[in-house]
Amino acid sequence: MADDKSGRDKQAQDAERRQQEREMDAELERGDEIEPPVDAGALADVEAELEELAFPATGTEVVAAMGDYEFESAERSYTIGELVPETDEETFDSPDAIRVQILRPTVATAMKQIVEASKTLSNTEFSWTQRKAYEMTFQELEAIDADDDDEGIQAIADWIIERIHDKETLPSSRAVRREAAKFCRANGYQVRNDEWLGI
Incomplete structure (x- = not known):
């Protein structure tokens, strides 16, 4: 493969596709x-x-x-x-x-809302890595908030959608994790610094 921009882009796309396949296999195993x-x-x-x-x-x-x-x-x-x-x-x-x-229907439902809301943004790509970070945040909320009708997942999904509409941009994965940690702490859930939400 030639060492030019298109060759490097193809290598990056192939690497991302392989990573997606590995993560999908791991998700199915779990x-x-x-x-x-x-x-x-x-x-x-x-x-x-x-x-x-x-x-x-x-x-x-x-x-x-x-x-x-x-x-x-x-x-x-x-x-x-x-x-x-x-x-x-x-x-x-x-x-x-x-x-x-x-x-993972509750996570999928939240992600569907976000993906569809992000269609209104011009010149903004909802990258696969950002999407995976959002999903990981929702999965952590599901684990913490398992008995509370997924209130945390919907609260953070609503916050992301509000940011999309108000600021016309997707919030960074770090901002989403920070907001999820704030939600957890405000609702009496402990979030340690060494956890995904511990930001």
């Missing part, structure tokens, strides 16, 4: 550590439906094909349309990418 479990039968039915889609598929294509498809978690029922952003900028490379959304 399964549903934090969130309430999704019924195994429902998951099998969804996976059978996903096999019918041609991948890679955009969020718009996934929602159009199976947005009304409903499945049960231990707490409530969800549709695929509630978890997958309806946008052409969001691409899913395989059924496993959708499965990750299903295994």
